[in-house]
Amino acid sequence: MPASGAGHRAGSRQIGPYTVVTRLDDRSTAPGAVVPEHRFVARSPDGDRTVLLSTPVAGVDGQRFMAEADTSRYLLGPWVLPATELAPPGDRPWHARPYVPALPLPTALAVYGGPLPERTVRALGVALAESLAVLHGQRLSHAGLCPAAVLLAADGPRLTCYGAVRAAAPEGTPRHGVPGLDAGSLPPEQAAGGQPRPLGDVYALGATLAYAATGYTAPERDELPLVLRSLVPRCLARDPAHRPQLADIVEELASHVVSSPAGSGSAATRAEALLGPGWLPARVIAALAHQSAAVLSAEVELSAPAQARTDPAVAVPRPSH
Template structure:
């Protein structure tokens, strides 16, 4: 089996803003796992900058998409990947982040050959919960946590797709069937049109950890590793007030209970201890390194049309990852 990534050859290329697409980031994600935006690895014409570039789905309002991209520029924390460059007014909507060799979580499971080891899942949970606590301390709600929003890098995960729920439909509009949103990760109150709130991020994180541990966002309790059998069902409660606070979630994942932690409390960072050598299976490390080498080796032709001219969604570029 060959898993998706970036190959060194280019059959066709498209221009998005000042960037030429090298490959799609999400080629190979199962169709039943929605991705809230089109994502690409792209390079500047001078070859000096490689970026992760995102465009809205055709069904998403471009203005709402850009509002969320602009807000993401102010996100703090080590495990989030905010936008650093936005399309100019009047251009087709896009935003870019610095390129980081990484696999979307669904592809990581495909490369590994199934659910990830418990140590890896716990490390993902601690890092993402810590960063969500930082966001909530900024009075921001991610409203886009789902399996495809998590990129797995060698040094830890990164959250993307900030504000995907808000971009998909405005508050008050039902979102149950909004394209790009993962039904299993969508908090029920947001599916019904409610305003995203912090405990909705807890629901979505629980679903994402369930996916990493089982391959499903809403598995049976018995399918979960023993360490998650109490935590994940509480995260997935339909009643937000029954969901754990992020401080509780971190404490349980690290086997260090903090029963008196106040609401919104973010404990000292513990992610580093979980993200040490061996946290990520060697097969995934090899795939990420291979992606990086392939992107570096890719020969991208200089575009013949003016930068910033309208362009459609690029065709997928051949993928190359180690066979397994």
């Protein structure tokens, strides 16, 4: 079982102009995880860029998937990972983002061997809440937040899988059992077909934090660490009006952290103050390093035949018999 979370080699498979290096989502390290989109680490034709490349899961409308990816290009914030390149019209749906060594949240729990430490969960919650606040300020809803949509990198989390709910079904249609949607993170009003709204993201955030802290999106209250025992049940309220505001979530999770005052010359936020060295457990950091090394090794292996074709002095080793 690979500890890197990078998945298994996918040979020389092509998606658009990119050559797949490996698969990011490895089900062997995250059994039962619902992945809203297929994610791969891939290499550009010139070998200069490594990207995180996504394609829709079976049953997802490709046109809607691409529309949501296009919208994500305009998202702001340090902890979001929007699309930077889209498949051309008429091509198989895909979009690409810059690659950063990262583990999907379910894989991180598998690597760590259980629920993540309280410090990690606090930092994760504050970063995600701050990111969602920026999205909501742009009059957008994420509408696809779930454990698998969150990637953990050494310098902080990355929010991905934008619009998974909208891409999976038209507005007004029930979304129970739709491929790629995590039922445990889906707000009840959206599961019934309601339009995605900001307070639906608050529900999904509560479920995601519960998962990080317990391994379940809807644990018993006593299973939650003290810092989440009041917060998570309020986030998971069936009535959106009873859910907390994102600013209140940040305050509860980072009440001991003081962000830099305006005009101080520093743009530090509560999340940045929490995401210092040690925010991730050592096992997860080691897995990130392993993933980075594995991707680099695969890139070298992929580039060797191409280099040999253009440089006669480079010999490609032949397999021994």
